Amino acid sequence: MSKALTLTVNGQDHDIDVPLTTPLLDVLRNHLGLTGSRYGCGLEQCGACMVLIDGRATYSCSREVGTLAGRAVTTVEGLGSAAALHPLQQAFLDEQAGQCGYCLSGMLIAAKAFLDQNPQPTRSEVAAALDANLCRCGSHPRILRAVLKAAAKIHPKAA
Amino acid sequence: MTGLTFSLKDNPQLDRWLRFQDDRTVRIGTGKVELGQGVLTALAQIAADELDLDIGQIRMMSGNSIEGPAEGYTASSWSIEHSGAAIRVVAAEVRALALARAALRLNAAPDELTIVEGAFLRNGAPSGIDYWSIAGEINLSAEATGTVPPRPGSTYRLVGTSVPRIDLRAKLTGSGFIQDMALPGMLHARTLRQPGRGATLIGLDEDAIRRRAGAAIQIVRIDNFVAFVGVDETAVRAAAIAAAACAVWENARALDPEQAMPDWVASQPSIDQRIGDPLPEPAPDRVSVRFTRPFLSHGSIAPSCAVALYRDDILTVWSHAQGMHPLRENIAKTVGLSPNKVACHHMQGAGCYGHNGADDAALDAALVALALPGQPIRHMWRREEEFGYEPLSSAMAVTVHAALDPAGRPVDWTTEIWSATHGQRPGVGGAYLLAADALKEPPPERKPFDIPLERGGGATRNGIPLYDIDAKRIDLHLIHDVPVRTSSLRGLGATLNVFAIEGLLDNLAARAGEDPVTYRLAILSDPRARRVLEKAAAMADWSSRDAGGAGSGLGLGLARYKNSSAYAAVVAAVEVDETVRVTDVWCAVDAGLVINPDGLVNQIEGNIVQAISWTLMEEVRFGLEGIATVDWESYPVIRFSDMPEIRVELTEAGEHPPLGVGECAGGPTAAAIGNAVAHALGIRIHDMPMTRDRIMTALMA
Numbered sequence: 064m065s066k067a068l069t070l071t072v073n074g075q076d077h078d079i080d081v082p083l084t085t086p087l088l089d090v091l092r093n094h095l096g097l098t099g100s101r102y103g104c105g106l107e108q109c110g111a112c113m114v115l116i117d118g119r120a121t122y123s124c125s126r127e128v129g130t131l132a133g134r135a136v137t138t139v140e141g142l143g144s145a146a147a148l149h150p151l152q153q154a155f156l157d158e159q160a161g162q163c164g165y166c167l168s169g170m171l172i173a174a175k176a177f178l179d180q181n182p183q184p185t186r187s188e189v190a191a192a193l194d195a196n197l198c199r200c201g202s203h204p205r206i207l208r209a210v211l212k213a214a215a216k217i218h219p220k221a222a
Numbered sequence: 223m224t225g226l227t228f229s230l231k232d233n234p235q236l237d238r239w240l241r242f243q244d245d246r247t248v249r250i251g252t253g254k255v256e257l258g259q260g261v262l263t264a265l266a267q268i269a270a271d272e273l274d275l276d277i278g279q280i281r282m283m284s285g286n287s288i289e290g291p292a293e294g295y296t297a298s299s300w301s302i303e304h305s306g307a308a309i310r311v312v313a314a315e316v317r318a319l320a321l322a323r324a325a326l327r328l329n330a331a332p333d334e335l336t337i338v339e340g341a342f343l344r345n346g347a348p349s350g351i352d353y354w355s356i357a358g359e360i361n362l363s364a365e366a367t368g369t370v371p372p373r374p375g376s377t378y379r380l381v382g383t384s385v386p387r388i389d390l391r392a393k394l395t396g397s398g399f400i401q402d403m404a405l406p407g408m409l410h411a412r413t414l415r416q417p418g419r420g421a422t423l424i425g426l427d428e429d430a431i432r433r434r435a436g437a438a439i440q441i442v443r444i445d446n447f448v449a450f451v452g453v454d455e456t457a458v459r460a461a462a463i464a465a466a467a468c469a470v471w472e473n474a475r476a477l478d479p480e481q482a483m484p485d486w487v488a489s490q491p492s493i494d495q496r497i498g499d500p501l502p503e504p505a506p507d508r509v510s511v512r513f514t515r516p517f518l519s520h521g522s523i524a525p526s527c528a529v530a531l532y533r534d535d536i537l538t539v540w541s542h543a544q545g546m547h548p549l550r551e552n553i554a555k556t557v558g559l560s561p562n563k564v565a566c567h568h569m570q571g572a573g574c575y576g577h578n579g580a581d582d583a584a585l586d587a588a589l590v591a592l593a594l595p596g597q598p599i600r601h602m603w604r605r606e607e608e609f610g611y612e613p614l615s616s617a618m619a620v621t622v623h624a625a626l627d628p629a630g631r632p633v634d635w636t637t638e639i640w641s642a643t644h645g646q647r648p649g650v651g652g653a654y655l656l657a658a659d660a661l662k663e664p665p666p667e668r669k670p671f672d673i674p675l676e677r678g679g680g681a682t683r684n685g686i687p688l689y690d691i692d693a694k695r696i697d698l699h700l701i702h703d704v705p706v707r708t709s710s711l712r713g714l715g716a717t718l719n720v721f722a723i724e725g726l727l728d729n730l731a732a733r734a735g736e737d738p739v740t741y742r743l744a745i746l747s748d749p750r751a752r753r754v755l756e757k758a759a760a761m762a763d764w765s766s767r768d769a770g771g772a773g774s775g776l777g778l779g780l781a782r783y784k785n786s787s788a789y790a791a792v793v794a795a796v797e798v799d800e801t802v803r804v805t806d807v808w809c810a811v812d813a814g815l816v817i818n819p820d821g822l823v824n825q826i827e828g829n830i831v832q833a834i835s836w837t838l839m840e841e842v843r844f845g846l847e848g849i850a851t852v853d854w855e856s857y858p859v860i861r862f863s864d865m866p867e868i869r870v871e872l873t874e875a876g877e878h879p880p881l882g883v884g885e886c887a888g889g890p891t892a893a894a895i896g897n898a899v900a901h902a903l904g905i906r907i908h909d910m911p912m913t914r915d916r917i918m919t920a921l922m923a
Contacts, residue, residue: 082436082456089456096404099396103523104605105459108854111523138396145395152394159386159820162828163258163573164393165523171394190862197854199523200258200573201831203865205824 070131072097073141083129088112090128091138099139099168103197110196113169114138120176139168142175151175154213155206162200169196174210182218186211226368229253229308233291234365239312240269242357246340247281248273250309253293254301255285255544256389258573259884260821261301263388267380267817268306272313272372273353274337277385285546285568295545295647297576297710298678299787299882302817306880314372316360323356324349375815375876382876384820389570400542400569401527405598408529410455411590412462412604414448415611417848418475419659419667422446425470434464442593446660449590451599462604477705477844484514484909488619488640490701493670498686498695506625506634511729513622513722515910517842518615519851520711521859524572525603526579526612530591537564537591541584542571544647549581552648553588556658556665575832577647577709579603579612582656589657606852611656614842614849615711616642616704618681620722624691630734631745637685637719638697644680645673646709653709670702673714678784684716684889687723688782689745706849712829713888717836718910720781720889721896725906728777728897738778738897739764748782750812753873754791755780757810761869762793767901773798775902779893783886788813790886792830794894795866798902801914804834804866804895809887811870814878823870825884830868833891835860839911 067080072095079094086105091097091114103111105124112124115137143149148156151171161167170193177184177192184192189210198206226234233239233253241249250269256262266280283290293305317337324342325332328349336343341352375381392398416423423446432439435450437457442449448469450461480486529540537559543549546566554561566584574580587601603611618641625634646653651671658665673680675696685696731741739759746752758778759765767776775798780791788811795806807830816822839858843850851857892910900906905920 085456093455097396098399098402098404101399101401101524102602103525104854106605106853109523139394140396143395145391148391148394155394156386156390159384159390159824161258161387161390161393162260162824163523163571164390164398165572167394168396187863190865193862197523197859197861199521199575199832199859201828201860202824203831203860203862204827204868207862207865 068128068132070128070136071134072136073138081128084127087114087123087126087128087131087136091123097138097140101165101168110169110173111166113172113196115172115176118176118179120173139171142171150216151210151213154209154216158205158209158212160202160205160209162202166196166198170198170206174213178210178214178217182214183220184214226366227304227307227311229291229293229304230311230366230368232293236312236316236364236366237362238291239309240316241362242354243281246354247279248275248353249281249283251283251286251290252305252309253285253291253545253547254296254305255568256570257296257544259825260387260818261296263385264302264817264821265306265309266388267385269309269313271378271380272310273317274340276339277380279340287546287550287566292547295548297544299783299884301882302880303882306817310372311368312366315366315370316362318370319360320353320356323359324351327351327356381817382819384818387821398570400529400540400571401524401602403529403540403569403600405529405531408598408600409451409453409594410458411449411451411587411599411601412458413586413607414462414465414469415607416446416660417471419664421474422472423448423469424472427468430468431461431464435461442590444589444593445662447589447657449586451590451594475705475848476846477848478846479844481705482517482617482842482844484516484617484619487617487642487701487704488699490703492640492699492701495698495700496695497675497682497698499693501636501695502634502693508623508625508634509726509730510621510623511722511726511908512619513718513725513908514619515617515718517617517706518711518836518840519609519842519857520575520578520612521857522572522574522578522608525605525608526583527571527600527602528584528587529598529600530587531598532591532595535563537588539564539566539584539588540569541566541580542569542574543580543584544574544577548647548649549584552581552655553585556585556655557588557592576615576711577613579608581648582611585655585657609852609857610849613646613707613709616644616681616708618715618718620718622722622726624726624730626730630730632689632730633692635687635691635694636697637723639681639685639715639719640699640701641681641715642701642704642708643672644708644710644714645671646707670700672700679715681715683714683784684719684781686785688748688751688785689742690747691745712832713885716781716783716885716889717833717892720779721892721910724779724893725896728900729906742780750789750875751780751782754789754810754812757871757873758791758793758808761808761810761871762795764793770901771904773902775898775900777894777897777899777901779890779897781889783882788881788883788886790890792887792890792894794891794898796895796898796902798899798917800917802838802895802899802912802917807866807868807891809868809870810873811883811886812873812875813883814881815876816872817880819872822872822883826870826887827868829885829887830891831860831865833888834864834895837892837895837910837912839913841911
């Protein structure tokens, strides 16, 4: 059943006319032109498709768009832009935390949701928080460093 | 005297490599492509240095089968050694041509002129002319002569510095991949895969598939090739998922779980070859140890993708495969077009780590595009398709045999290898693109072939130890009849060969009552190998290593990749209870002249992480109907919580030419873990992956 739906993505409302069972990821990429969220497995196993839904990191590859009326979706494009990077994106760039880069959108989203909950984490807390996100290039050590660096920048520890 | 380098002999015309563009940039062409290894940044550094340009004035044109140089596949860590060397020679020559023109124009002596960011200075003052104002007077359609020596290393500005990756910012902000291409009128496509060569489609319930799609789709059928095509990607994907149950095949491939075992592979008929020194008569008494590893998947984080458009008699294909010139040849041949009617352009995809489904997806897209002229086709494989149909890395068995002198040092060495091929890239050794099997006249079955040792080797890669041993050889048993396609995965045969060689060396050191580092140094005269070994040992505080056996261990591995590329020594610390946990890795590398130190360390770190994953957890399994490990639950890979502390250091070796580095640490890492586990347990585990089951079995024995 196709039905118009108002979806809030990165603070903007979009009226979209798709079957309510359509995966959010397809709507983001093919209807809204937001290609930052990536198809990796379609099985909620790799994390490349992660977006924030009301601030929580959520797989978008099988999340039906019909469940999202009135919810706030944030994609990697909503974190920052190439000209104005989010502190997490800047930290990833500073640490050169990436090789092929395909997983990075999901990593940034998972890290954002985590730091919002735990602003001053340890390395092992970051590792646990990102464990659902796969990286096949082995950029993990740099990604851990980048997230810790961003945390320190966003929430400097009291001197 | 510089002369023409390897890639330049194949592509002598200067403008294949270098063009001045109207926006005051210089386009540098390369046949090598970005796979996440940072090669475009490194090549841009080389060009910018040689031309006295800022890095921001360089535009890389990579993998363009029409305008760029043909350099085969981006493989075997050759990119800097081949493409980098060619770009350096071309840039030096063009700079000299430009300088000569400028001197003529200014009526100046060439040595009065310098170049800063592309502008000519005369005795340090602006001259009013630059590369672009005289570009029209330089004949770049001429062939390179190789007579202009590149600048001395002492004058490098960018080479040797950690220039940030030129592609990373886009990838952190939501773009940069082939998957993101959107052409006007583009249709999405998915395939129903033919279950093995020779399988025939005898029934397809198209109505049921259309119902499951939920929106309008087209079904493209060409012999045994089937694709679902439409505007709506969701519908196309649903159709493909539904299709398997709606298709009836005759002669579908049948697999047996047993066939996934290295011992099964090793028991198959083989073509045998001895490489290296003859075996002495009579054959010496030898210590022999056997090691194995299973089939491995490349496990790219994205399924393969391609975009194709057939318009005005030209087939244009965008692909993330590793070589656009080979792809053009292979697609043209398969679809019956002249190569000059096919254009292949590289677009970046997720990391592939070797020959995965990328080339095959490009043919799939091309077949659909030819069936639907004028419409751009974006074709993407499904996750289970990537796991189930990409070429695997062959399961292997290696028995290393050493004859010892009275001091317990090896004087005769054989690395005996059982493996299917590691070299089945399309166009190599009669190999072809996957969907060709589904067409009316499939290509002839490929002949037994593997990459010869003089080209780096496939199964044989790193089979010859780098140690001082009087006689060394490889006995290769190349297995042809494995029921799955096998090809190149990062490291190829080196992973198990180094694991085995270094494993036996530790055993021999123990027999001789010597420390593993001391034992190796006593039979190692290559000064560069000694230096990385000593450095890694120092980094890991090796001298404080205990007697082991108490559940924690320290082990090392050493190799020179392909026996001709970068040297890597790795020390791993592990803790073993029911499972193996790698806690620390120290790695020392000699890569010769380093173009980009941080980029190089990034590659080495990644190689180490991937090798830990291979060594501890990865294993393709077969089911009765095909590959059984088709998702990330059945094919687990390393995660953040498994991550050790990794420290990488480079030895000073700038006087040597640059060496490929992206694959150098994998074998030594696997070996270091193997040796560390043996040190921790007092028992050696010979089979990868070192899973909980294998640990428990070893402890019970």
